Amino acid sequence: MATLYHHPLCPQSRFVRLVLGEFGMDAMLVEERTFERRVEFLTMNPAGTTPVFVEEQSGPVPGASVIAEYLDETRGLALGERRLLPLDPLGRVEVRRLVEWFNGKMFAEVTNHLVVEKVMKRFMPSDSGGGAPDMGAIRAARTNIRYHLAYVGWLIGGRNWLAGDRLTYADLAAAAQLSTADYLGDVPWQENETAKNWYARVKSRPSFRPLLADRVLGSDPSTHYADLDF
Amino acid sequence: MATLYHHPLCPQSRFVRLVLGEFGMDAMLVEERTFERRVEFLTMNPAGTTPVFVEEQSGPVPGASVIAEYLDETRGLALGERRLLPLDPLGRVEVRRLVEWFNGKMFAEVTNHLVVEKVMKRFMPSDSGGGAPDMGAIRAARTNIRYHLAYVGWLIGGRNWLAGDRLTYADLAAAAQLSTADYLGDVPWQENETAKNWYARVKSRPSFRPLLADRVLGSDPSTHYADLDF
Numbered sequence: 001m002a003t004l005y006h007h008p009l010c011p012q013s014r015f016v017r018l019v020l021g022e023f024g025m026d027a028m029l030v031e032e033r034t035f036e037r038r039v040e041f042l043t044m045n046p047a048g049t050t051p052v053f054v055e056e057q058s059g060p061v062p063g064a065s066v067i068a069e070y071l072d073e074t075r076g077l078a079l080g081e082r083r084l085l086p087l088d089p090l091g092r093v094e095v096r097r098l099v100e101w102f103n104g105k106m107f108a109e110v111t112n113h114l115v116v117e118k119v120m121k122r123f124m125p126s127d128s129g130g131g132a133p134d135m136g137a138i139r140a141a142r143t144n145i146r147y148h149l150a151y152v153g154w155l156i157g158g159r160n161w162l163a164g165d166r167l168t169y170a171d172l173a174a175a176a177q178l179s180t181a182d183y184l185g186d187v188p189w190q191e192n193e194t195a196k197n198w199y200a201r202v203k204s205r206p207s208f209r210p211l212l213a214d215r216v217l218g219s220d221p222s223t224h225y226a227d228l229d230f
Numbered sequence: 231m232a233t234l235y236h237h238p239l240c241p242q243s244r245f246v247r248l249v250l251g252e253f254g255m256d257a258m259l260v261e262e263r264t265f266e267r268r269v270e271f272l273t274m275n276p277a278g279t280t281p282v283f284v285e286e287q288s289g290p291v292p293g294a295s296v297i298a299e300y301l302d303e304t305r306g307l308a309l310g311e312r313r314l315l316p317l318d319p320l321g322r323v324e325v326r327r328l329v330e331w332f333n334g335k336m337f338a339e340v341t342n343h344l345v346v347e348k349v350m351k352r353f354m355p356s357d358s359g360g361g362a363p364d365m366g367a368i369r370a371a372r373t374n375i376r377y378h379l380a381y382v383g384w385l386i387g388g389r390n391w392l393a394g395d396r397l398t399y400a401d402l403a404a405a406a407q408l409s410t411a412d413y414l415g416d417v418p419w420q421e422n423e424t425a426k427n428w429y430a431r432v433k434s435r436p437s438f439r440p441l442l443a444d445r446v447l448g449s450d451p452s453t454h455y456a457d458l459d460f
Binding site for chain 2: 046047058059061062063065066069070073074089090092093096097100101104105151
């Protein structure tokens with residue numbers, strides 16, 4: 001069986017868990033505290049970040065986008081019409097642009113701040129950056145998320161799924177980032193009904209179920225987190 | 231002819247210029263000042279970042295990695311043995327990991343600080359973040375670059391090129407980041423002879439020549455910048 005080194009609230013790890021779910025693949029989940037900088041983990045991914053996917057025939061595959069490309073190249077054809085990266089080059093451009101948007105830009109502007117300040121800092125030793133949350137960073141994240149939520153709503157206003165007619169990696173990347181923020185109670189769903197309805201569609205997929213069961217010690221999820229009719 | 235929206239010191243733009251050079255493709259270069267947030271540019275790339283590649287059959291292709299994948303998918307086969315993304319999935323994992331390392335991690339830890347603080351801030355209006363350089367950010371970048379230079383040296387210690395036997399996107403991404411830092415005089419080449427010799431090999435390629443001719447108003451390059459025997 002494959003192994004995924006992850007953290008329950010790492011949105012990029014959640015993206016890969018959703019992807020594996022859509023592929024119908026099981027993986028053993030190993031929780032990694034990246035701030036501990038374990039030597040065995042750094043050997044697999046010198047960048048020291050989650051997620052890292054490992055299977056016997058591949059060795060370590062580090063990074064959400066690299067894993068998504070690898071899985072598409074080795075198993076994508078078997079998904080047929082449900083392939084998560086379209087076959088035509090321009091469809092791929094749009095999916096990759098949006099994956100980069102959510103896993104890169106939204107993560108840097110929103111989700112990373114929320115997870116580090118509200119969760120990670122409580123577990124990190126002070127010489128690794130632990131301590132009290134930076135409320136300025138949390139406020140910035142809460143301001144920035146409105147723009148990303150509006151962008152999801154705008155895209156869905158003209159399309160069935162984020163990158164076009166079908167569910168793709170773009171939807172899973174956006175939903176993964178939002179799911180982490182939602183766990184922490186920081187998604188202003190009332191601001192965008194269209195985005196909320198799209199999220200409800202992704203959230204009701206079987207691949208999403210394991211994420212809704214996640215619990216992190218000392219951080220209970222928001223009351224509506226696991227509610228499919230939120 | 232294709233068009234590339236870029237900035238001469240944007241390392242991701244430089245990466246794409248090197249890629250186009252290796253593909254033997256000409257592109258019209260249009261300099262974009264991303265901090266001006268031109269509406270026509272934001273329409274092509276809502277993220278507001280360079281580079282954006284445009285050709286008639288594609289429309290806008292935004293982002294260094296997305297462009298590299300697009301060019302490989304549409305022209306890669308024609309390169310034969312000189313293909314910049316290997317054909318086997320595990321070779322692709324390693325190239326993509328390293329492209330992400332240099333275009334993502336090194337950019338965030340080193341090159342972006344140097345370009346913003348030493349160059350961009352002089353052109354930006356004060357309400358867009360212009361003003362005096364943050365010397366703390368420059369110092370952090372100068373500390374961090376030593377680690378990235380050492381990593382290049384370490385990789386080349388066991389391989390002919392960064393990702394293996396052949397020149398790939400990984401070499402072009404690393405060289406592009408280093409070339410921007412080198413323009414600004416911030417690469418401590420004396421610290422790593424192995425990395426320096428690898429860079430000299432990339433620098434002497436015909437695809438590199440246009441980068442060596444770059445001049446940015448008010449920022450002369452370091453004295454050895456265009457010197458192949460530096």
